[in-house]
Amino acid sequence: MFSSGPLPRVKIRRNSPSNRFGRVRSGGKRVHQGEDYQADIGTPILAVDDGVVAFIRxxxxxxxxxxxKTVLTHNGNPVYAFYAHLSRVDVKACQQLKSGxxxxxxxxxxxxxxxxGEDCHLHFEVRTRASPGLGLGGRLDPRGFVRYG
Incomplete structure (x- = not known):
């Protein structure tokens, strides 16, 4: 479990199953590689744990x-936290981070x-590789790591 949430308040966008992780789209034919959390544009994003910035793209x-790259591991692999659809980045690659x-x-x-409106969101993934590619490989269900609420 991460020691902090990725946002000040973590709530699945529209409480929709398609905004969860896994084979949840198009009747199970399409995957969603993370979770979408409702967040107005400009909401601060937070480091979920101590770690280092692996990349900014x-x-x-x-x-x-x-x-x-967080301090956590899963089955001997490093655990990465990935944040997407951002408006601004205030950190640099290789910068050390503290939880929160x-x-x-x-x-x-x-x-x-x-x-x-309610469609604004943070796309958030938990990974075992910084850049895992397509599909669900190298990704973990965020529900085992994220603090909601």
Whole structure:
């Protein structure tokens, strides 16, 4: 379990199963590689645990994104926390982080562009590799790590 939430308040967007992790889209035919948490644009994003910034990128469906390597492990593998659709990043690659430290803000970049109201969200993933590629490989269900509420 992470020692902090990725947002000040963590709530699944629209309480919809399709915003959860796994084979939850298109009748189980499409995967969702993380969870979508309702968050107004500009909501602070927080480091979920002590760690280091693995990378910061901007592009594709994720838009502006941060990946942090946390101090946690899972079955001997490092645990990474990945944040997407950001409007701003206030940290640098390789920067040391403390749990709960603000790192930037939510936004509407990537395939979240133009979303408003209850559709605004943070896409959040728990990974065992910084860049796992397509599908669910190298990803873990956030429900085993995230503090909701």
């Amino acid at each position: 901007n592009g594709g469906d994720y838009g502006l994104q941060i990946c942090i 430290q603000p790192m930037g803000a939510t936004g509407d970049t990537g395939n979240a562009r133009g979303m408003r």
